[in-house]
Amino acid sequence: MRKALFILAPAILLGGCGVLSGKRATLDEFAVARNAPLVIPPDYSLTPPVAGTVGLTAQDAQTQAIEALFGGPAPRSATETSMLDSAGRDRAALGIRSTAGAPDTRVVDKGQATQAIIAAPEGDGQDASAQTPQ
Template sequence: MRKLILAAGLISMLSACGGGGGLFNRSRPDEFAVSRQAPLVIPPDFALVPPAPGTPAAASVDSSKAAMEAMFGGPAARSPGESATLSAAGRANAAAGIRSSVGDPATEVVDKGATTRDIIAAPEGDGQDARAATPQ
């Protein structure tokens, strides 16, 4: 009886190894189908000259300028309405370096009052709960 149980166990263990083809029946790449390609060859260009020492690289691009040109299409002429508005606002009277001196600590600032501070410090929102009041 022991031999029969041992033989049945051995047959059941060996039958589990027979399914699926095992090691020799799987799909794998064909190593003989791979071929070598010729290396890339860059043709000589005799018109190119090496950059002079100290000159900026030709490939360097100002990313902020490229982004502005991509968004707004480069410099465009002002419309007559825009020119009239700028002239009425005093474009001719503006100081040339005003943008450089605005952040200077010695710049005189006019106090606009608590209302302006409240507007600037107001929380962000969609304006649905906004209320307006006129001082009397």
């Protein structure tokens, strides 16, 4: 009885898949959809590199990548330009954010009044006061 079970169980399982009967249901992937015709890409302006010429430097490649991702600098409106000019854009040092965040930058303590203004809860502005609470 056990031998018959060991022989019949795999035969029944494989018979359900169609392995023993020789019939295999295969899909024809070409019958589902037509293949699109091959087309030549519209841009053939790229040429292969010439031996002995200098390629892009790392800085050029980085600049090209940034321009491709972000599109370069956006033009500023007249209002924004005039506001930046009146704020002294030409007098600002390049990299000032790095300088201001440096550990050796001196910070001036403005006292309790500034801390009270910063810590004040948000309101509609009618009851605003710059005096420190007593």
